[in-house]
Amino acid sequence: MNDFDFLAGHWNVVNRRLVKALAGSDEWDEFPGRSVATRHFDGAASFDEIAFPTKGSSGLTVRLFDPGARQWSIYWASSTRGTLDASPMVGEFAGSRGEFYGEETYEGRRVxxxxxxxxxxxDAARWEQAFSADGGRTWETNWTMDFSRA
Known part of the structure; x- marks a missing residue:
């Protein structure tokens, strides 16, 4: 239940995001971020806010642990949309690695x-996002964040 305790605190973040996902692109956009994360419910909830100063936007993540299922649900909100994602990413940690899966709408299609x-x-962590257009048989990593404690 305390899997995200490592994230509590202030972080500098190096973002690398594919310019165009699911298109065979190898052009990456690199930009900085600053994140502040807090723990709640004795470690069963984790919130963070990340600012992307060169993009003029920010995001908010809410993570909640379900003790019955022993899994986390991760929700994202972006300042550019002003809404909380309806479908969470769901998964768990095994040691120092956590995997979470869900559905996303990308350019009008579900992936x-x-x-x-x-x-x-x-003092260091990494987050990666990948999309699959074939139901999870193959994955394309389209965004990475390398966290270093500020």
Whole structure:
């Protein structure tokens, strides 16, 4: 239930995002971020806000642990949309690696989505997002965030 405790605090974030996902692109946009994460419900909830200063936007993540299912649900909100995603990413940690799956709408079509969180120590972590257009048989990583403690 305390899987996201590592994230509590202030972080500098290096973002790399594919300019165009699911198109065979290898052109990446790199930009900075600053994140502040907090823990709640004795570790069964985790919130963070991330600012993307060069993009003029920010995002908010809400993570909730379901003790019955022993899984996390992850919800995202962007300042550009002003809404909380209706469908969460759901999954769990095994050691220092967490995998979470859900559905996403990308350019008007539904695709499978995967988040991977990797804890790299007390002062470093990595988040990756990947899309699958074939039901999860193949994945294309389209966004990575490398976190270093501020």
């Amino acid at each position: 499978r989505c995967r988040f991977i969180w990797t804890v790299l120590g007390s």
